[in-house]
Amino acid sequence: AQKVTQAQTEISVVEKEDVTLDCVYETRDTTYYLFWYKQPPSGELVFLIRRNSFDEQNEISGRYSWNFQKSTSSFNFTITASQVVDSAVYFCALSERNQGGKLIFGQGTELSVKP
Amino acid sequence: DAGVIQSPRHEVTEMGQEVTLRCKPISGHDYLFWYRQTMMRGLELLIYFNNNVPIDDSGMPEDRFSAKMPNASFSTLKIQPSEPRDSAVYFCASSFSRGRHTIYFGEGSWLTVV
Numbered sequence: 001a002q003k004v005t006q007a008q009t010e011i012s013v014v015e016k017e018d019v020t021l022d023c024v025y026e027t028r029d030t031t032y033y034l035f036w037y038k039q040p041p042s043g044e045l046v047f048l049i050r051r052n053s054f055d056e057q058n059e060i061s062g063r064y065s066w067n068f069q070k071s072t073s074s075f076n077f078t079i080t081a082s083q084v085v086d087s088a089v090y091f092c093a094l095s096e097r098n099q100g101g102k103l104i105f106g107q108g109t110e111l112s113v114k115p
Numbered sequence: 116d117a118g119v120i121q122s123p124r125h126e127v128t129e130m131g132q133e134v135t136l137r138c139k140p141i142s143g144h145d146y147l148f149w150y151r152q153t154m155m156r157g158l159e160l161l162i163y164f165n166n167n168v169p170i171d172d173s174g175m176p177e178d179r180f181s182a183k184m185p186n187a188s189f190s191t192l193k194i195q196p197s198e199p200r201d202s203a204v205y206f207c208a209s210s211f212s213r214g215r216h217t218i219y220f221g222e223g224s225w226l227t228v229v
Contacts, residue, residue, distance in 0.1 A: 045223075
């Protein structure tokens with residue numbers, strides 16, 4: 001069975017601090033996809049990144065970086081030099097190849113960045 | 116490019132009334148998903164379509180819920196009769212199987228049943 005666990009329910013940091021959001025997943029499929037979405041206070045779900053199971057290279061996009069480790073079934077998300085605009089709920093999600101692309105979401109981590 | 120378009124954005128209705136939520140997926144996408152978000156259950160998949168055909172509706176909570184996709188550019192999610200526990204944000208999303216299969220979400224329909 002597939003499952004995504006985001007153990008951190010809430011994180012509070014001060015602006016300019018670095019912060020890492022944890023994501024652990026479970027799947028029996030050998031081909032799968034991992035995602036991070038951002039949900040700001042306005043409510044929409046914004047796509048941040050997609051990672052294939054066969055590509056373990058870490059990725060950096062500006063202040064955002066992602067660390068994918070199959071050995072520990074983790075796909076962690078780091079924000080460097082956080083800003084108030086980063087305040088949002090962040091969701092990690094899993095999609096298996098044989099499940100038609102449907103996403104299984106974690107419970108989300110609410111990040112609060114204070115000035 | 117237009118994203119996934121949902122309507123209405125907000126709806127308040129009385130218990131027992133019929134509610135219809137609408138979705139226009141991104142042009143060219145062949146998968147369409149309906150998700151529901153609540154505080155208690157988080158984000159859960161209700162149903163998804165591939166090429167307008169329902170593939171998995173195991174997440175539909177009960178017979179009061181129904182979804183249709185009459186063509187590639189339109190889908191509806193209907194609740195009849197509505198109940199207060201149906202209050203939630205309903206998201207429609209779409210993806211393209213031959214691309215990177217990234218799922219893009221609409222802005223959501225905020226439903227309140229009183």
